[in-house]
Amino acid sequence: MNKIRFLSVVISIACLYEPFQVDGFCSTPSTRSVLTTPTATKRIRTTATTTTIGGTITTTIRSSLPSKPNASLFSSSTNNNNNQNIRTNALTPLPKGISPFEKSLSKNLDIQEQFRRLAKKAVQTALADASAPNSNKSSFSSSSFPGPAPLLEIEFPPLLGGDKAKSQFDDFDNIQELDANKDWTMQFAPMFLDERNSRYDNGKIWLIFPDLKECELARLEWRGKRYQSVTFTTIQAATEFLAGSGAYDAPWGAAIANGVNRVLGSMGGSSSSSTSLSSGDGGSNASENSSSGGMQLQQGDAGLLGDARALNELVRGENAPSALNFVVQPGNGGPVEDWINCEKIYEASCLDKSAMVVVNGALDKVRDGYYPAVFFPKLAATVDRFYKKFESVFYLKPLSDKGVYGWLFRVYPEPWQVVLQIVRVGKNGAQYVEDVVVDISDDRPSYNNAISKLLEGQRRVVQDVSSSQL
Numbered sequence: 397m398n399k400i401r402f403l404s405v406v407i408s409i410a411c412l413y414e415p416f417q418v419d420g421f422c423s424t425p426s427t428r429s430v431l432t433t434p435t436a437t438k439r440i441r442t443t444a445t446t447t448t449i450g451g452t453i454t455t456t457i458r459s460s461l462p463s464k465p466n467a468s469l470f471s472s473s474t475n476n477n478n479n480q481n482i483r484t485n486a487l488t489p490l491p492k493g494i495s496p497f498e499k500s501l502s503k504n505l506d507i508q509e510q511f512r513r514l515a516k517k518a519v520q521t522a523l524a525d526a527s528a529p530n531s532n533k534s535s536f537s538s539s540s541f542p543g544p545a546p547l548l549e550i551e552f553p554p555l556l557g558g559d560k561a562k563s564q565f566d567d568f569d570n571i572q573e574l575d576a577n578k579d580w581t582m583q584f585a586p587m588f589l590d591e592r593n594s595r596y597d598n599g600k601i602w603l604i605f606p607d608l609k610e611c612e613l614a615r616l617e618w619r620g621k622r623y624q625s626v627t628f629t630t631i632q633a634a635t636e637f638l639a640g641s642g643a644y645d646a647p648w649g650a651a652i653a654n655g656v657n658r659v660l661g662s663m664g665g666s667s668s669s670s671t672s673l674s675s676g677d678g679g680s681n682a683s684e685n686s687s688s689g690g691m692q693l694q695q696g697d698a699g700l701l702g703d704a705r706a707l708n709e710l711v712r713g714e715n716a717p718s719a720l721n722f723v724v725q726p727g728n729g730g731p732v733e734d735w736i737n738c739e740k741i742y743e744a745s746c747l748d749k750s751a752m753v754v755v756n757g758a759l760d761k762v763r764d765g766y767y768p769a770v771f772f773p774k775l776a777a778t779v780d781r782f783y784k785k786f787e788s789v790f791y792l793k794p795l796s797d798k799g800v801y802g803w804l805f806r807v808y809p810e811p812w813q814v815v816l817q818i819v820r821v822g823k824n825g826a827q828y829v830e831d832v833v834v835d836i837s838d839d840r841p842s843y844n845n846a847i848s849k850l851l852e853g854q855r856r857v858v859q860d861v862s863s864s865q866l
Contacts, residue, residue: 436711441740463562472516485832488514488807490815494556494792495565495829496801497819507557508576512584515550515790522548522789523720523751545746548753549762549786551793557645564794571731575724577756578610582618584755585626585722589606599627599708599715604634604723606730608702615706625714631726635737637710638744645740645774656840657700717748728758732775735762739800759783788840795843800850802834804841812837814846816853818856 481512491514526546526745552575555562564566585601603626605611611630618624629637637645710716721741726734735757742752760765762783764777769776795801802816814835821827836854837842841849 441816445621476601487810487813487836488805490803490805490831491792494553494803495796495817496565497827498819499561499563499827502557502561503559505557507561508554508580508583510581511552511790512587512793514807515552515584516587518789519550519753520549522546522787522808526751545742545749545780546751547742547786548751548754549757549759549788550753550790551758551788552756553792553794554756564796573729573756574606574610574725575613577616578605581722581724581755582614582623586622587621588720589625595719599625600717601633601720602715602718603628604721604722604726605630605722606726606734607631608704608706610702610724612702612706626716627710628709629707631723631734631737631741633707634708634721635744636742637716639740643740643744645733647733653701660700666769706797717745718720718750721745721750721752723754723757726754728756728761732767732772735759735783736774736778739778742782753789754786759786795846795850797847798851800847800854802846802850802853804846806840812840814841814853816847816850816857818854818857 401423401587491507491510493502493507495502523546553564555566555568562572570844581603585603588596588601603611603614605614605628608630611628615628632644632646633655636642671744706714723738723741726738738752738754738757742750745752763779767775787808788806791806791812792808793804795804795814800816802814805813812835813833816832816834818830818832820830833854834856835846
């Protein structure tokens, strides 16, 4: 499908301020020279073994090759602290194939499906903890879930895995990220429909897209009944429905874009899109939305900003109030007003216990001062009262600096892990990636602290190897 984004007329002032480096988890150009990808070797399948090194847990990911598998490079040591043993043994290992050193393996794995399964379990546990008495919460849970409904964050690299896999060292654009996050969430949301929970029936799961075009594309590309059983809406539509007309914070340039859209529509530009959602097998909701009750294209609407018929009508007592809101990539690569409107959506729906799950919303940028308060006062005001209250239920971010490579990883309700990745060469010359958990903490470590832990972990690993060779 030829996808067209009508973005040229919407200009965000955020583009004028792009800091080179932030004390957060944003990659910088300087990291590109740190790592070199080793020569790819054929990998048939992977196996994982877990040992402990110097009191921390180590997971070794190996390739199953035609020759004899490599022996473990490290001996196992026991931590005398029983509680620490229980804690480390319960940790989820890193998903397979995510290392930039294993591109050939990554292309043959459905890495995003691994992410969805881990994220589903984490979201389920968090939702259960939010509604359970304190005495029944998960043992690792340290969150009090402030407010009547939980605020959950999912953050991961959306382009890993498959034939077109890309890591942070590859070139990609915002459209590719939008498509990947759209497709990921379209497959993620229906996973909750399998639960024996009537709260999610009748469109009570909302997919909230950043704009109408993304909503339209999702509706057109995912036509099965299972996918169409959720409610399709946008940040603007949800904000105006829940918080009232005029509550929506429109991006700078939106009025110009709407004006151009109307001018082109008055010249007959709407004819080509008038049947786009009413033909084919778009699912029961698509048919109902195009025939009655749904929002229709207005006279003079060219449809360049998206087909309004892709929106499900929001009706109190039917699909509203929602039970679970998935907000797809708000703000990141788009207007900062998306983040401001997310707070409005939550405030207007939290009393109905509508949980909010933000998928790859780059909330680190908001929390870590990427947008200075002097230029973005409205956004800055949301940080302490809203965005610092999010619980990171599935979080996977690459860390690369000072010659080390690793990941910051968490699956709720487990603690945070800083995982070092090292490329090793076995006795038969085959390469493999070794994952070493170098730090475990209840509180999320800062970027500088995580890099420090990776450097310390690398030094300890080298020392252990040297000792074992004596």
